Amino acid sequence: MGWKAAEKLIRHWKILRGDNVMIIRGKDKGESGLIKRVIRSQNRVIVEGKNLVKKHIKQGEGHTGGIFSIEAPLHVSNVQVVDPVTGKPCKVGYKYLEDGTKVRYARGMNASGAVIPRPEILKERKKPRPTSPGPKDTPIELVLEKTYDEKAGIGMPDL
Numbered sequence: 001m002g003w004k005a006a007e008k009l010i011r012h013w014k015i016l017r018g019d020n021v022m023i024i025r026g027k028d029k030g031e032s033g034l035i036k037r038v039i040r041s042q043n044r045v046i047v048e049g050k051n052l053v054k055k056h057i058k059q060g061e062g063h064t065g066g067i068f069s070i071e072a073p074l075h076v077s078n079v080q081v082v083d084p085v086t087g088k089p090c091k092v093g094y095k096y097l098e099d100g101t102k103v104r105y106a107r108g109m110n111a112s113g114a115v116i117p118r119p120e121i122l123k124e125r126k127k128p129r130p131t132s133p134g135p136k137d138t139p140i141e142l143v144l145e146k147t148y149d150e151k152a153g154i155g156m157p158d159l
Helices: 140-144
Strands: 020-023 032-039 044-047 052-057 066-071 079-082 089-096 102-107
Touching: 020 044, 079 089
Parallel strands: none
Antiparallel strands: 020 032, 020 079, 032 044, 052 066, 089 102
């Protein structure tokens, strides 16, 4: 069992990391959980504590071996976002509110049409931005240096 790329990738993802989803097919059908990770290259998601498989890990330097239960990825078509009002699985649509903000909402036959909030986990970055300048960063003195002045003719190209 190896890594396999998806034949047709999904362009516009409506399921995000941190969403509350319900599994609609497979051995954990009817159970709900939070999305832990989205694997866009395979059109798959990992749901916390669901679709557990046994993994045999060989003993090596610094870690012990044994049989461990890990979460296997599910295809994105086998999960649906849970409607925040009814608690049932629903499709996701996008619409604009009166103030112009774009939001996700629950749509479908038994959906309430309520706005699905963006998960809080998306506000924090996985890799924090560096606070100290690196070797390829331009020094602040060079950034603030004025190199063009129209009235004095400094920095004007020779035409």
